[in-house]
Amino acid sequence: MSTIPHLQLPTADISCSNCAAxxxxxxxxxxxxTGVPQRFxxxxxxxxxxxxxxxxxxxAALDRDSMRCTIYEVRPLICREFEMGSPECRDERGGMNGIYR
Ligand code: SF4
Ligand code: SF4
Structure with a gap:
């Protein structure tokens, strides 16, 4: 199984800017x-x-070209509280190995 180096970064190097959302x-x-548009x-x-x-x-609110949130200013509370570098964040980054295989 291949791995993606940036998915194994130390916590200090984990950033949303080097992550595919x-x-x-x-x-x-x-x-x-929080004002999320009804269509989402x-x-x-x-x-x-x-x-x-x-x-x-x-x-559905993710821009697939930039991989950025299109409703960032009104994103849900859960998205606001999802902490970059947290164990949950690391789990999600690690889990993405599968799509790059
Ligand atoms: S998984 Fe972590 S690093 Fe990636 S976008 Fe979410 S909070 Fe940011
Ligand atoms: S931050 Fe939340 S609302 Fe925005 S694209 Fe990601 S999951 Fe969707």
């Missing part, structure tokens, strides 16, 4: 109203509001 494939529940909102099996995801799993 790995965390933007996670399910994002909308637990507060879906309803989950339990009636809760979540960010809409495309068939390939990426958040």
């Amino acid at each position: 790995c965390c933007c494939q996670l399910e994002v529940m909308l637990i507060t109203d 909102i879906d309803t989950d099996d339990w009636g809760g509001e979540v960010m809409r995801r495309l068939d390939d799993g990426w958040c």
Whole structure:
């Protein structure tokens, strides 16, 4: 299995700018109203509001050319609190190895 060097960086070198928005494939529940446009909102099996995801799993609000959030100013609370360099962040970066294989 091949690995991508930038996915194995020490915590201090982990940055969203050297990451392909790995965390933007996670399910994002909308637990507060931050102003996310309705076209990006879906309803989950339990009636809760979540960010809409495309068939390939990426958040519908992600710009696929720049891999940047198109609604950054009004992004959900969960996205705001997802901490760069956290164990969860590292997990997501590591998990992306699969798409580069
Ligand atoms: S928070 Fe972590 S996983 Fe998300 S884009 Fe930034 S570096 Fe990548
Ligand atoms: S709303 Fe923005 S930051 Fe949150 S998952 Fe979607 S693209 Fe990523």
